[in-house]
Amino acid sequence: MADRLRLGVNIDHVATLRNARGGALPDPVRAAVMAEQAGADGITAHLREDRRHIRDADIGAIMGAITIPLNFEMAATPEMQAIALSHRPHAACIVPERREERTTEGGLEVAANATWMGDYIAPLRDAGCRVSLFIAADPAQIDAAARIGAPVIELHTGAYCDFHAEGDFAARDAELARLIDGAKQAADLGLEVHMGHGLSYDTVAPIAALPEVRELNIGHFLIGEAVFVGLPQAIATMRAAMDKARG
Numbered sequence: 510m511a512d513r514l515r516l517g518v519n520i521d522h523v524a525t526l527r528n529a530r531g532g533a534l535p536d537p538v539r540a541a542v543m544a545e546q547a548g549a550d551g552i553t554a555h556l557r558e559d560r561r562h563i564r565d566a567d568i569g570a571i572m573g574a575i576t577i578p579l580n581f582e583m584a585a586t587p588e589m590q591a592i593a594l595s596h597r598p599h600a601a602c603i604v605p606e607r608r609e610e611r612t613t614e615g616g617l618e619v620a621a622n623a624t625w626m627g628d629y630i631a632p633l634r635d636a637g638c639r640v641s642l643f644i645a646a647d648p649a650q651i652d653a654a655a656r657i658g659a660p661v662i663e664l665h666t667g668a669y670c671d672f673h674a675e676g677d678f679a680a681r682d683a684e685l686a687r688l689i690d691g692a693k694q695a696a697d698l699g700l701e702v703h704m705g706h707g708l709s710y711d712t713v714a715p716i717a718a719l720p721e722v723r724e725l726n727i728g729h730f731l732i733g734e735a736v737f738v739g740l741p742q743a744i745a746t747m748r749a750a751m752d753k754a755r756g
């Protein structure tokens with residue numbers, strides 16, 4: 510279906526569990542294959558500069574094992590650009606990284622680095638990767654993303670999810686309003702709109718209901734759920750919640 514909201518399953522934290530003991534299990538590749546079999550529309554994997562979870566060998570192994578697209582998440586560094594160009598994944602999502610962060614804390618600063626960022630993404634786009642920029646729902650960042658020729662943006666839903674978890678529903682709803690406005694602005698600029706970070710069964714519906722949104726990338730929550738109900742069931746439940754919200 511043309512307007513089907515796609516679900517990208519981020520398998521980073523299968524690798525977190527694997528790396529906890531320094532061995533080979535659980536295998537992120539098995540998780541990617543299982544996610545595809547369970548109906549995931551894509552796999553997302555974030556090769557961080559510090560390799561805290563996904564490792565270099567995982568990327569080629571995952572790409573060789575799945576038939577759905579790989580969304581390769583990467584910092585805007587020469588090292589990651591070279592790795593992306595060597596693998597040529599379906600998609601390359603540029604995300605901000607700080608070694609000391611526990612997880613992705615904010616969005617890319619595109620507006621202040623537009624020229625440099627435009628030069629950085631050009632080889633990826635020319636190599637046929639669908640370039641996405643992971644940004645906050647900030648009008649200036651959205652405008653800059655369109656200006657430098659990124660075809661896709663992924664809006665950071667972390668603050669929206671954090672406020673929900675904290676019970677600060679006024680702040681949550683204000684952040685949701687920013688995401689709604691950002692999705693509209695981006696779509697009006699011709700950008701494909703994705704969203705992700707921190708989404709769960711409890712927070713996905715208002716995001717999935719947004720007609721401008723074409724893809725959700727969800728990982729940490731699904732991998733956590735998989736510990737209890739298995740990955741196929743976790744994905745099926747999230748898929749059902751997304752479809753129900755979409756109507």
Ligand SMILES: CC(=O)[C@@H](O)[C@H](O)COP(=O)(O)O
Nearest residue numbers: 521555604612613643705706
């Ligand atoms: C950009 C984003 O929100 C995630 O895709 C990212 O992978 C989060 O980083 P960790 O997976 O290391 O928590």
Ligand SMILES: NCC(=O)COP(=O)(O)O
Nearest residue numbers: 519705706707726728729
């Ligand atoms: N880009 C968001 C993503 O891939 C998954 O984020 P999370 O669900 O692991 O927080």
